[in-house]
Amino acid sequence: MESFFKTHKYLVEHLYSPVRRGLMDEIDWNDRLIGIKGSRGVGKTTFLLSLAREHFGADNKECLYINLNHFYFTERTLIDFASEFRAKGGKVLLLDQVFKYPDWSKELRYCYDHFTDLKIVFTGSTVMRLKEENPDLSGKVASYHLRGFSFREFLNLMSGNSFPMYTLEEIIANHEEIAKRICSVVKPMAYFQDYLHHGFYPFFLEKRNFSENLLKTMNMILEVDVLYIKQIEQTYLPKLRKLLYLLATNAPCTPNVSQLSKEIETSRATVMNYIKYLTDARLMNMLYPVGEAFPKKPSKVYMYSSNLIYPIRPEEVNMQAVRETFFFNQLMKDSILNEAPRNAHFLVNETYHFRIEENVKIKNNPDFYYAVDKTEIGEGNMIPLWLFGFLY
Structure with missing residues (x-):
């Protein structure tokens, strides 16, 4: 146990996490069993360690981070480990790579039922269907999804700012005012192409x-x-x-x-x-x-993600595909996107018809909204594409 505490202390003390993820404030920390899903590379391990640092610090032994990929767990059960951790005053167990551990869902359920004073936060792949394929956890686990950086998070990191999030409705109604406010501080277009190429994955x-x-x-x-x-x-x-x-x-x-x-x-x-x-x-x-x-x-x-387009065929990147992919990726967190009738690219929340365009030199259909790439500040139903990166 002591060696795990030493590893925990080292990792928390040497953590480099320049962006505080918005998910930290979305989670209901009153839940006793919390699952954080995310694709490989989006920063799930960093998120757990950031949680430990923010709420406990490196030296507080009430919280412990462990990686279930450790060989130690080939002969020791998670239940025994959790029991010993509790006996030593532990309150919050942070479990990484949970899917590498056999019978993980059954043992998590046992811990949930029998260790009612212990909170467990675990990470897993997006491929895992926590509730659908694991009846042991149905109704017990609160599941969340950690995404890669939004353009807002990337811009804040690279420019040293702290711009807030906006809802889709706020952006549609007030995009001119919002864009002017942001552009008075920084030039987002100077960072946008970098984000499209490599900014999503931390x-x-x-x-x-x-x-x-x-x-x-x-x-x-x-x-x-x-x-x-x-x-x-x-x-x-x-x-x-x-x-x-x-x-x-x-x-x-x-x-x-x-x-x-x-x-x-x-x-x-x-x-x-x-x-x-x-x-x-x-x-x-x-x-x-x-x-x-x-x-x-x-x-x-x-x-x-638009980032995934570039390494496949770097010399043949279709920028219209990049634009549409960015729009889909940034909106899908809190919106439902469907195929749009007529000539729009997306129907958003069964309400808004969107076309994704390179510039404003297009025939304007008043029934559509346009997400326009090469513009800093839009007008009317023409909204800068980069601004949709401020939704989370």
Whole structure:
């Protein structure tokens, strides 16, 4: 136990976390069992350690961070460890990489039922269906999703500011005033292209080649998060990788499931399941007409983040695809996006028709809203694209 406390103290003391994540204030800390899901690379470990530092500090032994990937847990149960931690005065246990531990959901349920004075916060992959596939935790776990940096968080970090979030309704109604206020302090367009390329994943702060690191992360998501959690045989990995490549090089696109099944030599049903796995893993996004959902074929598939577009085919990046992907990614946290009728790109919350445009030199349809890339301050129904990065 003491060695875990030493590791905890070292990690908290040496934590580099320049951005306080908004999720910290969204979580109801009165819950006793809290699950933080997020795709690989968005900073789940950093989030747990930031929680420890903010609420307890490095030396307070009432809180302990442990990684369940540790070999120690090959012969020691989580239940025994939690029991000993409580006996030593522990109150909050922070568990990382929970899916690497066998029977994790059953043991978490046991801890929840029997250690009522212990709070447990654990992280897991977005591929995990905490409630749907783990009946032990149904009704017991409060689940949250940690996303990558918004453009607002990236801009605050890079420019040393602390701009607040805005709701979609605030942006639609007051975008001119909001944009003028922000642009009087900083030039957001000077940072926007960098964000589209590498600002979503916090590991851009590391002194490593970002594109190589992102490719490595994407492969780890496929090899560990998807194959391991979904219990898919390793021999199917090349098919999954090829499907991701085929979709990524054409996204946004309407998937031709029959053609894809021929290309990766598998059934149409398997192709649809794989697309769903890629979506659960936060590598892809699916766009449906209103009222439709999986297992129906999506009307379009997108990459999950604009950052994911660049390393696939860096010399052939479609900037319109980047713009639409950014818009989808930033709005999906609190809004529902569907295929739009007529000539719009997205129907948002079944209310707003949006087109994503490069500049304002377009024919203006008063029934649409336009998210426009190359403009700092908009007018009327023309809203700067970058401003949709302030939704979280």
